[in-house]
Amino acid sequence: MKITVNINGKRYSNDVEPRLLLIHYLREVVGLTGPHIGCETSLCGACTIELNGKAVKSCTMFAVQADGANITTIEGLAANGKLHPVQEAFWNEHGLQCGFCTPGMIMASKQILDRNPNPTEEEIRHGLEGNLCRCTGYQHIVNAVKAAAKAVGA
Amino acid sequence: MATTITKTKTLIGKAIRRREDPRLITGTATYVEDIKMPGMHYAVVVRSPHAAARIRSIDTSKAASRPGVVAVFTGRDVSNVGPVPCGASLPGLRVPHHTILATDRVYYAGHPVAVVVATDRYIAADAADDVEIDWEVLKAVADPVKALEPGAPAVHPEWPDNKAFDFHQEHGDVEKAFAEADVIVKQRILSQRLIPTPMETRGVVAEWRAADRALNLYSSTQIPHLLRSMVAQMLGLEENRLRVVAPEVGGGFGCKLNVYAEEALMGFVAMKINKPVKWIETRRENYLATIHGRGHVDDYELAATRDGIITGIKLRIIQDLGAYHQLLTPAIPTLSVLMMPGLYRTQNICADIVGVFTNCVPTDAYRGAGRPEATHGIERMVDILAAELKMDPAEIRLKNFVQPSEFPFPTATGLIYDSGDYAAPLRKALDIVDYQNLRREQAEARKQGRLMGIGMSTYGEICAFGPSPATPAGGWESATVKIEPSGKVTVLTGASPHGQGEETTFAQIAADELGVDIDDVLVVHGDTALVQYGIGTFGSRATAVGGTAVYFALQDLKAKIKKFGALLLNSDDVTLANGQCIDNKTGASKSVQEIAAASYRAMQLPPNTEPGMVSTHFWEPPNFTFPFGAHLVVTEIDRDTGAVKVLRYVAVDDCGNILNPLIVTGQVHGGVAQGIGQALYEQAVYDENGQLITGELMDYAVPKAHMMPWIESDHTVTPTPVNPLGVKGVGEAGTIGCSPAVVNSVVDALSPLGVRHIDMPMTPEKIWKLIRSAQ
Numbered sequence: 001m002k003i004t005v006n007i008n009g010k011r012y013s014n015d016v017e018p019r020l021l022l023i024h025y026l027r028e029v030v031g032l033t034g035p036h037i038g039c040e041t042s043l044c045g046a047c048t049i050e051l052n053g054k055a056v057k058s059c060t061m062f063a064v065q066a067d068g069a070n071i072t073t074i075e076g077l078a079a080n081g082k083l084h085p086v087q088e089a090f091w092n093e094h095g096l097q098c099g100f101c102t103p104g105m106i107m108a109s110k111q112i113l114d115r116n117p118n119p120t121e122e123e124i125r126h127g128l129e130g131n132l133c134r135c136t137g138y139q140h141i142v143n144a145v146k147a148a149a150k151a152v153g154a
Numbered sequence: 155m156a157t158t159i160t161k162t163k164t165l166i167g168k169a170i171r172r173r174e175d176p177r178l179i180t181g182t183a184t185y186v187e188d189i190k191m192p193g194m195h196y197a198v199v200v201r202s203p204h205a206a207a208r209i210r211s212i213d214t215s216k217a218a219s220r221p222g223v224v225a226v227f228t229g230r231d232v233s234n235v236g237p238v239p240c241g242a243s244l245p246g247l248r249v250p251h252h253t254i255l256a257t258d259r260v261y262y263a264g265h266p267v268a269v270v271v272a273t274d275r276y277i278a279a280d281a282a283d284d285v286e287i288d289w290e291v292l293k294a295v296a297d298p299v300k301a302l303e304p305g306a307p308a309v310h311p312e313w314p315d316n317k318a319f320d321f322h323q324e325h326g327d328v329e330k331a332f333a334e335a336d337v338i339v340k341q342r343i344l345s346q347r348l349i350p351t352p353m354e355t356r357g358v359v360a361e362w363r364a365a366d367r368a369l370n371l372y373s374s375t376q377i378p379h380l381l382r383s384m385v386a387q388m389l390g391l392e393e394n395r396l397r398v399v400a401p402e403v404g405g406g407f408g409c410k411l412n413v414y415a416e417e418a419l420m421g422f423v424a425m426k427i428n429k430p431v432k433w434i435e436t437r438r439e440n441y442l443a444t445i446h447g448r449g450h451v452d453d454y455e456l457a458a459t460r461d462g463i464i465t466g467i468k469l470r471i472i473q474d475l476g477a478y479h480q481l482l483t484p485a486i487p488t489l490s491v492l493m494m495p496g497l498y499r500t501q502n503i504c505a506d507i508v509g510v511f512t513n514c515v516p517t518d519a520y521r522g523a524g525r526p527e528a529t530h531g532i533e534r535m536v537d538i539l540a541a542e543l544k545m546d547p548a549e550i551r552l553k554n555f556v557q558p559s560e561f562p563f564p565t566a567t568g569l570i571y572d573s574g575d576y577a578a579p580l581r582k583a584l585d586i587v588d589y590q591n592l593r594r595e596q597a598e599a600r601k602q603g604r605l606m607g608i609g610m611s612t613y614g615e616i617c618a619f620g621p622s623p624a625t626p627a628g629g630w631e632s633a634t635v636k637i638e639p640s641g642k643v644t645v646l647t648g649a650s651p652h653g654q655g656e657e658t659t660f661a662q663i664a665a666d667e668l669g670v671d672i673d674d675v676l677v678v679h680g681d682t683a684l685v686q687y688g689i690g691t692f693g694s695r696a697t698a699v700g701g702t703a704v705y706f707a708l709q710d711l712k713a714k715i716k717k718f719g720a721l722l723l724n725s726d727d728v729t730l731a732n733g734q735c736i737d738n739k740t741g742a743s744k745s746v747q748e749i750a751a752a753s754y755r756a757m758q759l760p761p762n763t764e765p766g767m768v769s770t771h772f773w774e775p776p777n778f779t780f781p782f783g784a785h786l787v788v789t790e791i792d793r794d795t796g797a798v799k800v801l802r803y804v805a806v807d808d809c810g811n812i813l814n815p816l817i818v819t820g821q822v823h824g825g826v827a828q829g830i831g832q833a834l835y836e837q838a839v840y841d842e843n844g845q846l847i848t849g850e851l852m853d854y855a856v857p858k859a860h861m862m863p864w865i866e867s868d869h870t871v872t873p874t875p876v877n878p879l880g881v882k883g884v885g886e887a888g889t890i891g892c893s894p895a896v897v898n899s900v901v902d903a904l905s906p907l908g909v910r911h912i913d914m915p916m917t918p919e920k921i922w923k924l925i926r927s928a929q
Contacts, residue, residue, distance in 0.1 A: 019276070033188040034181020036404070038353045039437035043851040046353060074181035087179040091171050094816045097824060098653030099178030100353040100404030106179060121864075128859040132851070134353050134405055135653050137827030137888075138859040140820055 003067040007032075008076025016063045023047045025063035026073065034074035034103040038132070045131030048104035049073045055111035057104075057130070074103035077110070085151040086110045086144070095144035097135035105131050109145045118149055165662040165672060169816040173672075174657040183402040186357035186374050191430040194359075195224060196275040197423055198282040199416060199433065200268040201442065202260035205294035205513035205844020206307065209258055209267070209287060217270055217284035222277035225427055226285065227419075228268045229257035235422050236388050238415050238478070241626040242485035247319045250310050250511075252478045254388070254415035254422075261309060261477035262515050263844055264442025266415055271423055271431060294513035294844035298474035299451055301510050309477055309511035318475055318509040319484060323491055325566040326502035331466030335457035339538050344913040345450040345527040347474060347838035348831070349848070350520045351856050354404020355435035356444055358417055360424035368395040369424065373417050376406040377690035378650055380627055381413055382682045388418040389425075396421075400680035403652030407828070408519035409445050410652070411692040412481045441849050446838050447520020449474030450487070450527045456535045457502075462543050462550045466502035469494050469531065473509045476516035482523075482626065483516050484509050489524030489616065492567045496532035497576045497614045497782060498554040503566040513844040519692065521828050522886045525615045526893060530914075533611040533894030537901065538910065547898065548584055551612050552577055562777075569616065571780045572882075578870040579806035580612050580784040586804050586866065587786055600906060605791035605925075606801075609899025610784060613891040617883035618698035618779040618876065630774040631695070632688045633703035635664060635711055637767040639754040641747025643668060643675045648688015649700030650680045654885060655817040656696050660704050662813055663879070667708040668715075668746055669733035686770055694781070694883030697813065702877040703773035710769035717760040718749045779874045779882040783807035785826075785895040791903045796922025798834055798900055800863035805891065808870045810882035818884050822867045825888020831857045832889075833896035837915050855915075904928075 004013045007030060014029050026032045026049070035058055038044035047058040050072040077084040086109050089095065096102040105128070112119055112127035119127065124145045125138065133141060177183040214226040238252040256267045268285050272278035293307035300306055301316040308314040332338060359372040369391060375381050375398070382398040389396075403410065416433055423431045435444070450471055457466035473487040491505040540550040555576040556563045563571040592608060599606040620629040632648035645660050657677040665672040678684055691700075712730055719735025720728045727738040736743040744752075749767075752758075756765035788802040805822055812818050835855035839847040848854040873880030893914060900916050901909055907928035912920070 017276070024275075027187075031190075032181070033184065036185070036354070037187065037434075038355070038404075039851050041437070041850050041852050044353060044437075074179075078180060083179070090179050091175045094172065094820045096175065096178055097655070097820060098353065098403065098405040099174070099183055100185065102178050103181040122860075125860040125862075132353060132856055132858065134351055134407070134828075134856065135824045136820060137823035137825075137857075137865065138862050139823045139865055142859070 001064050003064055005066050005069055005071055007071045008073060018062065018064055020063045021059055022061040022063045022066050023058040026058060032073055032075055036100055036103060038100065043132065045108060046101050046104040048107040048131060050107055050111070055108050074106055084110070086113065086148045089144040089148035089151060093140050093144040093147055095136065095141045101131060101133045105133060105141060109148065112145060113149055113152060117153060119145065165666050166813055168814065170658060170662060170814055171816065172655050172658045173661060174655065185354055185402045185404055186359055186372050187434050189359045189372055189401065191361060194430040194432055195271050195273055195427060196278045197269050197271045197420060197431050197433040198278040199266045199439070200270060200282050200285045201439065202256065202263060202265040202267055204260060204289055204291050205263045205296065206292040207260050208290040208292065209256065209260065210290055211288045212268060213286040214268065216286065217281040220277065220281045220284060222274055223270060223272045223281045225271040226268060227423065229253060229255040232419065232422055235418050239384050239413055239481065240479035240483065241481045242479065242483065244319050244321060244484055247484055248313055250478055254419050262513050263846055264439065264515055266443065269419055269423060271427060296512050296514050296840035296842065296844040298449070298472050298510040298512050301512050302472070302508070309513055316511045318511055321488060321507040323567065324504040328466050328468060328502045328504040331502040332457045335465060336460040337458050337542055338455060339535065339542050340455045341535060341538055341911055343452045343454055343531050343534055345448040345452065345530055346914055347449040347517065348447045348520055348836050349441055349838050349854055350407045350409035350447055352405030352407055352409065355437060355440040356410065356414065356416065357434040358420040359430060359432045360420040361430040362424040362428060364428055369421050370397045371417065371421055372399045372401055374403050374410055375400045376410045376650055376652060376692050378680055378682050379648065379688050380690060381417060384413045385418050385421060389421050397683045400650050406652050407521045408447065408523055408692060411519050411690065412445060437851060438849055441854065442846055443515055445480050445516050445518035447517060448527060449517040452527065452531050454531050454535045456539050458539055462545050462553050464498050464500045464554050467494060467500060469505045471507040473507055474512050474514065474517055475509050476512055476514045478516050480516040480518045483518045485626065486517065486519060486524045490528040492569055493525050493528035493614065493616055494532060495566050496529060497556060497612055499556050501566045514840050521825065522889045525886065526890045529611065529613045529890050530894045533613065534897060534911065537898045541905065541910065547610055548580060548589065551580060570777055572777055572874045572876050573872050574780065574782050574808070575870065575872055576612060576782055579782065579808055582868060582870060583610065583784040583786040583804050583806045586868065587788065587802060592788065605793060605903040607789045607899040607903025609895050609897065609902050610786045611891055611894040611898060612784045614780055614782040615886060615890045616778045617694035617781055618775060619693035619695045620778045621775055628689060630689065630772050631700040631703045632686050632770065632772045633700065633707045634686050634768065634770040635704065635707040637711060637746065637750040639751050641674065641750045643670060645675060645677045645704055646685045647677060647679045647700050647704060648685060649696040650688070650690045651696055652691060654691060654696055655814065656700065659697055659813045659817060660701060663701055663704050664708060667705065667712065669731060670746055694885040698779050698877055698881050698883045699773065699775050701879055701881065703771050705879055706773055707769040707771040710771065711767060714763065714767060715746060715749050717763055718753050719744050721758055721760045722749065722752055775876060777876045779810065779876050781807065781809045781882040781884065781887050783887060783891050785891040787895045787899040789899040789903055791900065791921060793925055796918035796925060798916055798921060802866065803863045804866045805888065806868045806870060807884065807887050808872050809884035809887060810874045811871060811880035812869065813881060819867050821884045822888045823865055825886060826865050826892045827857055827862055829889045829892020830862060830896060833893040833914050833916060835861065835915050
């Protein structure tokens with residue numbers, strides 16, 4: 001099937017198998033390396049992207065379901081060579097170690113702040129429930145989201 | 155020539171944000187799964203659904219005929235490859251022959267049986283389902299205690315008692331200590347099987363360059379050089395024609411400190427099909443076929459005097475080994491024995507290990523590797539003893555600690571503890587929570603019927619592995635430091651960081667020692683074609699051993715810089731400071747950059763000095779290091795649900811000098827998260843048929859953000875004399891200190907109900923049942 005998708009501001013048109021997962025489309029067909037695959041049960045959140053403004057686990061969708069969608073991945077966050085405040089905050093607060101969950105974690109964190117510019121610690125932790133990190137114990141991630149909230153609000 | 159070298163430390167000890175992060179936060183890092191090559195094929199491994207079975211026949215014809223499939227290989231095809239190596243040796247150890255694919259029998263659910271190779275990963279997965287295997291299912295045993303019972307199914311028919319080894323160690327006069335004891339306490343303590351769960355599963359890309367007879371192997375590993383040596387042997391390749399690359403590695407926690415069947419298998423496949431091949435483990439495979447950790451059933455006995463002095467420790471470990479020995483499987487419980495005295499002075503110990511085969515995936519090193527089990531055991535036992543004697547758990551610990559004046563301290567298990575003030579972190583933790591006041595609060599809470607607990611652990615760990623005679627593969631680490639002709643600095647480390655931040659900490663060391671800008675330093679690792687032989691990253695060793703190798707390579711270079719500087723300045727009295735070589739008499743100076751350029755241009759050479767500015771150092775540590783600390787946990791239990799709420803988590807860790815506090819805190823947090831996981835949530839569960847019930851993230855409870863408490867992290871600093879950086883290591887500390895503190899806290903909360911011990915994980919169901927049965 002033919003699909004057309006806008007990814008990080010660029011239009012892609014491809015013929016894809018109906019069963020092709022969106023994550024595999026992004027990684028194998030489009031050639032992105034940001035969204036990662038950490039499981040096959042939609043639990044780890046490493047594949048989180050933004051689809052039409054909403055955070056989505058790209059392993060839960062087929063590529064054909066994304067036909068006509070606007071997609072932002074971690075690769076599309078930085079603008080004009082400047083990191084997004086959430087990226088900058090993850091860096092400053094040491095919100096990552098091995099980095100594998102990080103693209104999904106940053107996309108989920110951005111979504112939390114898009115919905116609620118001043119989340120409490122509890123709201124941040126619950127907002128990140130769909131994203132697993134095995135390295136950080138989450139505390140520096142929570143700090144990063146708080147710092148990003150401050151930076152965006154400032 | 156004067157030898158003054160002024161140190162201009164400006165970066166060590168500072169919370170510098172990590173230099174590896176820009177690629178990670180932009181999604182542009184290259185993990186194995188991100189590697190693409192022209193003509194690349196995809197492999198899927200066919201695995202046994204049974205824990206024990208005979209293979210009557212395998213029919214691969216249907217799979218092989220599916221369009222897009224280029225090859226299917228079974229055990230017979232790979233009989234010349236392997237075996238999967240075990241690097242540990244113990245007297246009398248039984249070592250099963252571990253082929254890279256099963257031939258006539260399988261020993262655990264997930265055992266690799268065949269590999270299907272196709273042009274596309276979806277086709278390979280489809281074709282894997284087409285492989286037809288005729289099984290004769292056999293009786294399995296998954297529980298190590300049951301495996302030791304007479305008549306239990308034999309995991310390996312040649313050893314019907316299921317024992318891989320018996321190990322005994324003793325010191326002092328244990329029988330006398332127990333005969334003369336005022337009090338003896340006993341307890342069986344479990345350290346359950348855990349699944350390491352790095353967020354990146356394993357993965358391999360293999361590329362065969364037939365004309366060069368050379369193989370490139372990209373693997374998500376913690377030990378690229380050791381992997382190269384062993385895979386070369388398994389494949390019968392010349393070692394110098396095998397290049398192993400550990401690209402970006404998405405976490406390891408010990409489970410990638412190994413050599414796996416699939417790593418050699420993909421090399422074999424690439425050589426056979428003469429095309430690059432990629433295999434990426436699914437999470438389900440990761441749970442079935444990548445090593446697990448822990449798996450202890452420990453019987454403890456403590457002898458003590460009436461006033462709480464521990465006089466003897468007896469320990470019997472039943473170690474669940476799984477079906478095979480992976481790289482270090484049988485060695486892991488011996489680390490538990492080494493650390494069984496904890497921070498306490500007693501010289502009378504007796505330990506036995508029985509290593510037991512089960513029809514499960516092998517256990518091996520998982521964060522802490524043997525030391526969390528030891529710490530959990532002794533720290534639980536000390537609390538049980540304190541309860542028996544009606545003593546305060548802090549007081550009994552303070553009474554038994556090795557004292558600061560006693561270092562270097564020889565332990566009953568043959569170690570030499572390097573340095574420490576074991577009371578200091580405990581006192582600090584007690585101060586942070588205002589312990590006496592907290593106990594009063596607890597008494598008040600109890601009056602109101604609330605179940606509030608205060609628990610602590612004071613842990614010691616053995617780190618910075620280690621002196622080579624005490625390690626299976628050499629315990630040194632290597633570093634090459636090059637100052638390029640332009641003055642830029644390249645550090646090649648034999649360690650293989652995968653999240654620990656050594657691209658930053660090693661750059662801090664180099665920038666400080668040479669007095670150059672940190673942006674002028676690049677740290678390179680993980681590629682056997684670029685980096686001199688190294689050991690790798692595990693056992694909290696990378697900075698303490700690998701960082702020290704960098705330090706010594708830098709000392710060589712500094713001496714050489716001064717020689718060239720003296721020549722260029724025509725001086726015999728120079729100082730190196732702030733990146734400048736200064737003539738102490740005239741004040742004239744040459745920068746490190748100018749000197750480096752001159753050393754390569756080589757118009758003039760100092761006496762007995764070669765051109766260039768490169769130094770390689772292999773540093774052999776004279777001892778392990780022994781970090782320590784105290785964790786204190788306040789909990790409250792919900793009577794109605796059994797849920798444990800952690801109200802406060804205080805971690806005071808002493809890892810020696812701290813190079814980068816941001817990174818050290820991150821390591822503590824991550825370690826604690828894995829300790830909390832063990833204490834409250836995680837357990838690998840096999841049913842009686844050897845089926846892994848917790849086979850996915852759906853069923854295996856890795857802590858999520860809302861399941862973690864806020865961690866108050868603090869430190870005391872006792873530098874180690876073992877290395878000139880004074881660093882001890884911090885990668886595993888959080889995990890080791892955590893689980894006993896949490897369990898002690900929950901047992902303390904439930905002690906008014908008569909609860910004396912709880913095994914992990916302390917799920918709400920387990921706690922609820924305990925409360926119900928007490929009421």
